[in-house]
Amino acid sequence: MAQVTREPLADQAAELLLDRIRAGEWGLGEKLPGETTLAPQLGVGRSTLREAIRQLAGRGVLASRQGAGVFVTALDAPEDWDTVLRRAGIVAVIEARIAIETEAAALAAARRTPGDLRAIRRALAERAAHRSDIESHVDADTAFHRTIVAAAHNPVLLDLFDSFTPRLREAMIEMLRIRREFGDDADHDAHVEQADAIAARDEQAATAHSRAHLLTLREALA
Amino acid sequence: MAQVTREPLADQAAELLLDRIRAGEWGLGEKLPGETTLAPQLGVGRSTLREAIRQLAGRGVLASRQGAGVFVTALDAPEDWDTVLRRAGIVAVIEARIAIETEAAALAAARRTPGDLRAIRRALAERAAHRSDIESHVDADTAFHRTIVAAAHNPVLLDLFDSFTPRLREAMIEMLRIRREFGDDADHDAHVEQADAIAARDEQAATAHSRAHLLTLREALA
DNA sequence: GTAGCACGACTCCTCAGACAAGTAGACGAG
DNA sequence: CTCGTCTACTTGTCTGAGGAGTCGTGCTAC
Numbered sequence: 138m139a140q141v142t143r144e145p146l147a148d149q150a151a152e153l154l155l156d157r158i159r160a161g162e163w164g165l166g167e168k169l170p171g172e173t174t175l176a177p178q179l180g181v182g183r184s185t186l187r188e189a190i191r192q193l194a195g196r197g198v199l200a201s202r203q204g205a206g207v208f209v210t211a212l213d214a215p216e217d218w219d220t221v222l223r224r225a226g227i228v229a230v231i232e233a234r235i236a237i238e239t240e241a242a243a244l245a246a247a248r249r250t251p252g253d254l255r256a257i258r259r260a261l262a263e264r265a266a267h268r269s270d271i272e273s274h275v276d277a278d279t280a281f282h283r284t285i286v287a288a289a290h291n292p293v294l295l296d297l298f299d300s301f302t303p304r305l306r307e308a309m310i311e312m313l314r315i316r317r318e319f320g321d322d323a324d325h326d327a328h329v330e331q332a333d334a335i336a337a338r339d340e341q342a343a344t345a346h347s348r349a350h351l352l353t354l355r356e357a358l359a
Numbered sequence: 360m361a362q363v364t365r366e367p368l369a370d371q372a373a374e375l376l377l378d379r380i381r382a383g384e385w386g387l388g389e390k391l392p393g394e395t396t397l398a399p400q401l402g403v404g405r406s407t408l409r410e411a412i413r414q415l416a417g418r419g420v421l422a423s424r425q426g427a428g429v430f431v432t433a434l435d436a437p438e439d440w441d442t443v444l445r446r447a448g449i450v451a452v453i454e455a456r457i458a459i460e461t462e463a464a465a466l467a468a469a470r471r472t473p474g475d476l477r478a479i480r481r482a483l484a485e486r487a488a489h490r491s492d493i494e495s496h497v498d499a500d501t502a503f504h505r506t507i508v509a510a511a512h513n514p515v516l517l518d519l520f521d522s523f524t525p526r527l528r529e530a531m532i533e534m535l536r537i538r539r540e541f542g543d544d545a546d547h548d549a550h551v552e553q554a555d556a557i558a559a560r561d562e563q564a565a566t567a568h569s570r571a572h573l574l575t576l577r578e579a580l581a
Numbered sequence: 582g583t584a585g586c587a588c589g590a591c592t593c594c595t596c597a598g599a600c601a602a603g604t605a606g607a608c609g610a611g
Numbered sequence: 612c613t614c615g616t617c618t619a620c621t622t623g624t625c626t627g628a629g630g631a632g633t634c635g636t637g638c639t640a641c
Contacts, residue, residue: 143602145425145623147413171592182625184406187593191369191410195417197439203367203593204632217419218440225515232466233459233515240458293447293455296438297519367594393621404596409622425622426603 150179150189155198158209168206169199222304227358230304235351237297238282242331242347244289246340253288257332260284265325271313275306281328285335285347312358372401372411377420381435390428391421444526449580452526457573459519460504464553464569466511468562475510479554482506487547493535497528503550507557507569534580 154169163169170178176186190207193199201207222230245253260281267277279302286298327350334342376391385391392400398408412429415421418436423429444452467475482503489499501524508520549572556564 147623151417173592184409184626185624187406188410188413188623191413192417195373195414201593202633204591205634206592221518222515229513229515232462232513233519236462236516237455237458239462240454244454291451291454293444293451294458296443297455369594395621406597407595410594423622424604426620427605428621 146181147185147188147192150181150186151192153179154189154193158198159213163209165209165212168208171206218300219303222301227308228355230301231351231355231358234298234301234305235348235355237294238286238351239344239347241286241289241291241294241298242335242343243340244291245285246335246338246343248290249288249335253284254336256284257281257288257335261328261332264328271310275309275313279306285331288335308358368403369407369410369414372403372408373414375401376411376415377436380420380431385431387431387434390430393428440522444523449530450577452523453573453577453580456520456523456527457570457577459516460508460573461566461569463508463511463513463516463520464557464565465562466513467507468557468560468565470512471510471557475506476558478506479503479510479557483550483554486550493532497531497535501528507553510557530580
């Protein structure tokens, strides 16, 4: 099945090179043939080959040093986190989120500043205001949970949370579209209690609420 | 402080473009000015600009369509995980490890197969055998903890654990080199208890042991 | 013999120009 | 209003040229 849009030669050349690197034609740290010999070998012009090399350099596979040559810096493109999460089952992703969010809740209870607390309260109010539209409800919900993770004052946890949300967003919207039960009072009250636990610096209550909420989410998504 | 090797113009142009994208000069999905107008604006030739664009395309920031233009596909380069962890403080990394490993311990207690258990026992024996040399002791220790995460049967958690270990390895070796206290009997007994808890399917004991061990590690590294 | 140096071959880096291929909007015919 | 055509503009590709850096070779001085 030929695509409607032909792939540019430079992209094809980049893929071709990556294949030959994966095949082990050049080992880690080895030098590729010079542009003047590699370009005719691939059947493209020098500038086209250079663009292909740049593309792979941007992906961290190649590195070129003027006067010396082009060298292999990685045997394969480091797998993108998005693709890892996309391939992984939704249950695995939510379990990972449980891991980082319960821990973040405990840290937030211990470290939250008055400013963090204000942000959490604001996000909670915003979440209560979006209880009709599915998409905006999901977004408001994740925004609320994000303020809690942010209150943990740990950049690694926050980055992890942010990398999970895109994958979970789709799944949650789809799930809510099927079963209409969302935004009910019980659900909202649970979030209020979560915020209160962090305000009261009650680590155990914060983790317990966080875990309970996410476990029901896992059951719903499974 | 000027580097020994000057950065190629194409790389500089790529960084310059990325800065302007980050600054919001062009929003998501918007079209950049044409190459013929952008190149003089950056003070480089058109081929050089094209290489810069290719580089950012390889990083997923830009995408070009022949005849149409160059478009922004991401407002920022997805930061490499290694660099994130390197910049983050060691305490933040160990806290993230606490998050995923305690959760993994609970899941492992629930899901471990006989094969998992054999691997855990084997890693535990291996760990006991390497109590003299610092580096091999650290490696054997992480290998043991990895078998537990693997027993959780969650690829996301395992990938996360693997991405943490390189950063922690350096810090742990350095720490142990300063304070000679490692590989003592109390430390080893704690690991035996951890393995036993997973064998007994005792989720609470597994998480408790995991957390206790990692908290002492955090104190040592802080 | 060995250390230091000059040189030359080779490499990547950058630019300019030319033409091909594709897109998207303007414009007029129906 | 709809549909084709036409045109201006865009990216894609190639070629040729010269600049700049690196690395190995062979010579020279000691």
